[in-house]
Amino acid sequence: MKDIKSMTMEELEAFLEEDLQQPKYRAKQVFDWLHKKMCGGFGEMTNLSKDLREKLAQKAELRDTTQVAVQESADGTRKYLFSLCDGERIESVYLPHDYGYSVCISSQAGCRQGCRFCASTLDGLSRNLTASEMLSQVYGISKDxxxxxxxxxxxxxxxxxxxxxxxxxxxxxxxxxxxxxxxxRNLTVSTCGLAPEIRRLAEEKLPLTLALSLHAATQKKRELLMPVARRFSLDEVMGACRYYFEKTGRRVTFEYSLIAGKNDSEEDAAELATLLAGMNCHVNLIPVNPVEERDCAEPDPAAVLRFQNKLEKKGINSTIRRGMGRDIDGACGQLRRRLKE
Ligand code: SF4
Known part of the structure; x- marks a missing residue:
């Protein structure tokens, strides 16, 4: 069965022509149903003949997400638990901002990177998500x-x-x-620091925002929080980020989760400022969402401000990320674990 929602227009045209003996223009109609109207089944494609809808259902599958649970925060954030066609479960978050409506999506079921503060990696990686499964998170939330x-x-x-x-x-x-x-320009891709893939993405020259999950400003500290740092050193990752800026002209965002007693001292802030000196970048400071299974506590607000002040004094722009959805299972992977079957 072909994963029809993952097909580009050109692939859809070829599929309809070669597999279903249909004229090319049908692809536009199907694409419109899939990606503009965000339809959930072939039966909804009412401007196609019944015969064609049946043929589509025989040769292609329409991978959709099924909403299992949703938690709504007082600030309007909604956290979704979706199940996929094989029963895998993933999380997505809807964030209403004053500048628009944003969705944070998952790209894999589980994760194999092992970051010490993260709930998503506790059971390892189950599998990659298809493009259609990433789209379905956005479409499902838009419809909901x-x-x-x-x-x-x-x-x-x-x-x-x-x-x-x-x-x-x-x-x-x-x-x-x-x-x-x-x-x-309204898309952001985050990475824990896979240096070769950052360089590969830079070559695509897409004007999206790259967000590097940095979380520590020295090799030693980063290794303690993120096992990936042993594969790709801080020097390699920072080199890849500079290359990304050179190729795309897009300022890199550095994500820094503040964890009490681990990376939130003024000395840590000074090290971070030294690491980023002279770079066209922005730092998002995120007081960590505590995870039961992890030994990570949130710093007190005064420590967060002290950290930011230190950065500002050294000329590094930063934002303290609004703690959206903290009254629900805020950290990624928490809801999935709590509602595990
Ligand atoms: S923080 Fe991201 S990369 Fe690290 S383990 Fe969690 S999901 Fe994976």
Whole structure:
């Protein structure tokens, strides 16, 4: 069975012509149903003949997400637990901002990167998500909330650059003018620091935002928090980020989760400022969401401000990320674990 929602327009045209003996123009109609109207089944494609709908159902599958649970926060954040066609479960988050509506999606079921503060990796990686499964998170949330999603952050469960081909396919489909037509500038891809893939992404020259999960400013400290640091050194990762800026002209965002007693001292802030000196970048400071199974506590607000002040004094721009959804299972992977079957 062909995964029809992951097909580009050109692939869809070839599929309809070669496998179903249909004229090319039918592809536009099907693409419109899949990506503009975000339909959930072939039966909904009412401007196609019944015969063609049946043929489509025989040769192709329409991978959709099924909503298992949703938690709504007082600040309007909604956290979704979706199940996939094989029963795998993933999380996505809807974040209403004053500048638009944003969705944070998962790129893998589970994760194999092992970051010490993260709940998503506790059971390892189950599998990569297809482009259609990434799209279905955005479409499912758009339909559920009744708003057009205009920003997507690939920062949920999984390491997006560990699922490179499907990620690129997703980016191409979500920005297709014949579908949801999102601006590439409104897309953010996060990575824990897979240096070769950062360079590969730079070569694509896409004007999206790269967000590097940094979380520590020295090799030694980073290794303690993120096993990936032993594969790709801080020097290699920073070199790849500079290369990304050179190739795309896009400022890199550095994500820094503040964990009490581990990376939140003024000395840590000074080290971070030294690491980023002279770079065109922005730092997001995120007081960590405590995870039961992990020994990670949130710093007190005064420590967070002291950290930010130190950065500012050294000329590094930063934002303290609004703690959205903290009254629900805020950290990625928590809801999935709590509702595990
Ligand atoms: S923080 Fe991201 S890369 Fe690290 S284990 Fe969690 S999901 Fe994977």
């Amino acid at each position: 909330t009744g708003v057009r999603i205009d920003h997507v952050v690939v920062m949920g469960m999984g390491e997006p650059l560990d699922n490179y081909e499907n990620l690129i396919r997703f980016l191409s489909l979500i920005t297709d003018p014949r579908g949801q037509n999102l601006s590439m």
